Amino acid sequence: MMEAQIVRMWIQFNVPRIEDGNNFGVGIQEDVLAEVSGIERDALTFLDQFTRYYASRGKLVAKAAKYPHIDDYRECIRDMDEKQAISMRCIIMEIRNHYSVLHDLIEKNLDRIKVPRSNNTMSMY
Structure with a gap:
């Protein structure tokens, strides 16, 4: 979760001031920020x-402990632990998937994230 916050802050610091036109790179930054926000939300849920x-x-x-003669409590604890182990496996796979998608997005769009607008804008006139 800390890594996602660091990535979010890095991208937010690279967002340029609002101007008209040439906002394609800013749109990419917003898409990556949305993915990072999703990761943070899911991490808090987990x-x-x-x-x-x-x-x-x-x-x-x-x-x-209060009723040691009732085996159902111990069985319920075992069942709960097994369910949690399965749930943890799913959570770990979900975290892996989130970070894989985030890595892919950043890797494919790194230039646009670092410099969302090109400096050599061509005039239409």
Whole structure:
């Protein structure tokens, strides 16, 4: 998530002032910024999911400790852990996909991100 914030700030600092015309490079910057924002949103969602998991698991462990003779609590904890392991695998793949797309976007458009407008604008007249 920190890397996405650094990339977002770098691109935002490269956005030129608003002028008429020749905004193709700025549009590319905005597309990359939208992808970075999506990564940040998803990262926060993933972090929230981990927090909820540990809170729920803590409650179940407390109940399992309070009622050690009830096997259903221990089984529920095992099931929850297995579900979380599968969920973590999906999250890791999603993060990989996000960063792969971001890398591809930046690599293909690096010149336009660094210098969104060309200096040698040709006059139509």
